Amino acid sequence: MSAITQTTSAPRATGPLRRALGRFFTNRAAMIGLLIFVPILVAVLTYQWWWPLGPNAIDLTALNKGPSSKHWLGSDGVGRDVFARLLQGGRTSLLVATTSVVISTVIGFLVGAFAAFGGRFADGTSMRLVDLAMTLPPIIFLLVLASIAGTGIAPTIFVISLLSWPVLARMVRARLLELRERDFVVAARGMGAGVPHLLFRHGLPNCIDIIVVYATLQIANAILLEAGLSFLGLGIAPPEASWGNMLNLARSTIVLEQYPWQWMFAGGALVLTVLAINFIGDGLRDAFDPRSDLN
Amino acid sequence: MLTYLLRRVGIGLLMLVALTVLVFILLRLAPGDPVTAYINPSVPMSPEAIEALRVRLGLDQPLPVQYFAWLSAAVTGDFGYSIQRGGAAVLPLVFDRIGPTLLLMAAGLTIAIIVGVATGIISAVRRNSATDVGLSVVASLGISSPAFLTALLGLYFFAVQLRIAPSGGMLTPGAPFSIGDLLAHLILPASLLAIGHAALIMRYMRSSLLEVLNQDYVRTARAKGVKEFWVIVKHATRNALLPVITLIGSTIGVAIGGAIFLESVFNWPGMGLLLVNAVNARDYPVIMCATLVIGACVILVNLLTDITYAAVDPRIQVS
Numbered sequence: 001m002s003a004i005t006q007t008t009s010a011p012r013a014t015g016p017l018r019r020a021l022g023r024f025f026t027n028r029a030a031m032i033g034l035l036i037f038v039p040i041l042v043a044v045l046t047y048q049w050w051w052p053l054g055p056n057a058i059d060l061t062a063l064n065k066g067p068s069s070k071h072w073l074g075s076d077g078v079g080r081d082v083f084a085r086l087l088q089g090g091r092t093s094l095l096v097a098t099t100s101v102v103i104s105t106v107i108g109f110l111v112g113a114f115a116a117f118g119g120r121f122a123d124g125t126s127m128r129l130v131d132l133a134m135t136l137p138p139i140i141f142l143l144v145l146a147s148i149a150g151t152g153i154a155p156t157i158f159v160i161s162l163l164s165w166p167v168l169a170r171m172v173r174a175r176l177l178e179l180r181e182r183d184f185v186v187a188a189r190g191m192g193a194g195v196p197h198l199l200f201r202h203g204l205p206n207c208i209d210i211i212v213v214y215a216t217l218q219i220a221n222a223i224l225l226e227a228g229l230s231f232l233g234l235g236i237a238p239p240e241a242s243w244g245n246m247l248n249l250a251r252s253t254i255v256l257e258q259y260p261w262q263w264m265f266a267g268g269a270l271v272l273t274v275l276a277i278n279f280i281g282d283g284l285r286d287a288f289d290p291r292s293d294l295n
Numbered sequence: 296m297l298t299y300l301l302r303r304v305g306i307g308l309l310m311l312v313a314l315t316v317l318v319f320i321l322l323r324l325a326p327g328d329p330v331t332a333y334i335n336p337s338v339p340m341s342p343e344a345i346e347a348l349r350v351r352l353g354l355d356q357p358l359p360v361q362y363f364a365w366l367s368a369a370v371t372g373d374f375g376y377s378i379q380r381g382g383a384a385v386l387p388l389v390f391d392r393i394g395p396t397l398l399l400m401a402a403g404l405t406i407a408i409i410v411g412v413a414t415g416i417i418s419a420v421r422r423n424s425a426t427d428v429g430l431s432v433v434a435s436l437g438i439s440s441p442a443f444l445t446a447l448l449g450l451y452f453f454a455v456q457l458r459i460a461p462s463g464g465m466l467t468p469g470a471p472f473s474i475g476d477l478l479a480h481l482i483l484p485a486s487l488l489a490i491g492h493a494a495l496i497m498r499y500m501r502s503s504l505l506e507v508l509n510q511d512y513v514r515t516a517r518a519k520g521v522k523e524f525w526v527i528v529k530h531a532t533r534n535a536l537l538p539v540i541t542l543i544g545s546t547i548g549v550a551i552g553g554a555i556f557l558e559s560v561f562n563w564p565g566m567g568l569l570l571v572n573a574v575n576a577r578d579y580p581v582i583m584c585a586t587l588v589i590g591a592c593v594i595l596v597n598l599l600t601d602i603t604y605a606a607v608d609p610r611i612q613v614s
Contacts, residue, residue: 128313131310132310132313132314132317135310135314135590135593135594135597137547137548137549137551137552137589137593138548138552139551139552139555140548140551140552140570140586140589140590143555143570143571143574143582144318144321144322144574144582144586145321146574147325147573147574147577147582148321148322148324148325220439224441227441228441228442228443228552228556231443231556232556232559232571232574232575233575234575247443247444247447250447250451251559251560253462256447256451256455257451260451263447264448267444267447267448270441270444271440271441271444274439274441275435275436275439278435278439
């Protein structure tokens with residue numbers, strides 16, 4: 001009995017997911033990305049337990065002081081610790097980015113599914129809408145939407161999620177259209193499966209690679225969008241910290257010239273995080289592509 | 296060719312109309328009373344007069360009626376009055392800003408194309424060498440750095456630390472106009488605008504050229520004894536440039552986004568600065584008009600790219 005189970009389970013064929021993971025973990029750029037991103041993520045999420053200063057705690061003995069043993073990265077014009085604000089800012093940026101990516105992924109998947117399964121008219125209308133949304137430069141749309149939504153965390157999340165779904169919707173639609181004609185889907189339909197079953201039982205699992213890659217790369221994109229909006233004074237408003245509004249400080253000539261630590265570290269953290277996430281996303285894309293084994 | 300052209304132009308026009316609908320609806324969702332857009336803020340008005348104006352402007356009508364009223368006014372160039380700028384008419388305000396933005400973008404794009412294509416060729420020819428790896432790393436950094444950060448760093452190093460470039464504006468205030476002065480103000484923001492784009496073009500150029508270099512006609516050219524330099528420049532590069540042209544057209548939106556940040560860091564008097572200030576002041580008529588002008592430009596550029604591409608590559612019309 002045990003001998004039989006052993007022989008059947010020992011030469012287990014590696015499944016597509018396992019092979020994809022194997023490809024991912026042997027991708028050097030993706031590993032460098034993880035090596036940069038994971039420490040940043042951990043630091044940002046846990047800083048209140050190991051860094052003594054709060055992001056809004058005011059130290060009147062250190063106004064606009066450069067890096068020191070107490071304030072590692074210096075302090076800003078009202079005596080707040082730049083390092084604490086950098087970590088809290090990272091938390092805000094990542095919160096805005098992940099939330100908006102989750103929302104826009106759901107919208108993107110649903111619109112793509114609607115276009116693929118809703119018949120010709122639904123397809124035509126939603127895809128023209130996607131075309132239209134992709135005509136305007138994203139930043140312009142962002143500005144128009146921001147002028148309506150106002151500043152703050154929730155409006156910024158709203159604006160970014162509303163902007164990011166069209167590309168995913170198009171990719172999901174293409175995948176589902178192709179899937180719709182496949183035998184197992186036709187068979188499921190023949191056995192009387194409804195649209196929800198088709199969509200979530202067959203559609204979603206077969207789109208998971210597109211969604212994971214899109215979501216990863218989109219987080220980097222959303223971080224940049226948030227930073228851009230906050231930089232222009234239209235995203236996260238002070239006293240809330242974000243990398244973008246720390247960079248916004250540099251729009252004052254005095255800060256730009258004399259207190260570079262107040263904005264340069266935020267810029268560095270931003271680039272490093274975005275670069276790392278892009279590496280991870282590219283790694284995932286290659287990992288999910290079965291053809292990349294051939295190279 | 297003609298039917299292809301007409302179809303592209305028709306689609307472009309439809310997109311433009313759809314864009315006006317979208318922007319109109321979005322801005323009607325905005326908080327605030329649209330009637331304020333039509334009141335010249337420097338002239339005081341009684342509530343009765345405002346009510347009368349509301350009726351006269353048709354703002355008591357349903358939205359579709361309002362849209363067509365707005366559209367017919369917009370077609371004649373009447374976009375209302377700026378709320379923020381003492382009631383100036385919007386259209387000339389926006390038109391004044393097109394020139395500087397075009398200048399900045401044209402300069403930036405020229406630099407990006409020259410640098411991007413050149414480095415792309417070098418990277419492809421010296422594939423996997425130290426130069427190639429170095430250039431690829433720089434390109435990755437260039438793509439990941441947002442325009443506002445490169446703008447700030449550029450301003451900090453070149454204008455503040457080294458003091459070799461002016462720190463903002465388009466011309467020295469008070470000085471008589473001269474081309475040299477304009478160029479001195481232009482070179483830094485234009486180069487910074489070019490960074491992200493050059494990085495993208497370089498990546499595309501590299502992979503496109505690598506693909507072309509494997510083609511039979513390149514081997515033929517080499518076999519008949521054409522010098523390597525001419526093989527690269529004449530035979531390979533010309534064909535490798537095709538996808539790069541599409542890239543330049545389709546990333547025009549990215550360039551506009553970058554221009555907005557550079558204009559606001561360098562105080563460059565273009566559309567981007569106007570739009571950002573208008574958004575900050577919730578100056579809806581200006582936002583509306585500026586958005587439409589930018590949208591129209593993007594649609595036009597995409598149309599031109601399609602046409603250029605069709606002219607260069609005859610296969611396009613067939614499909």
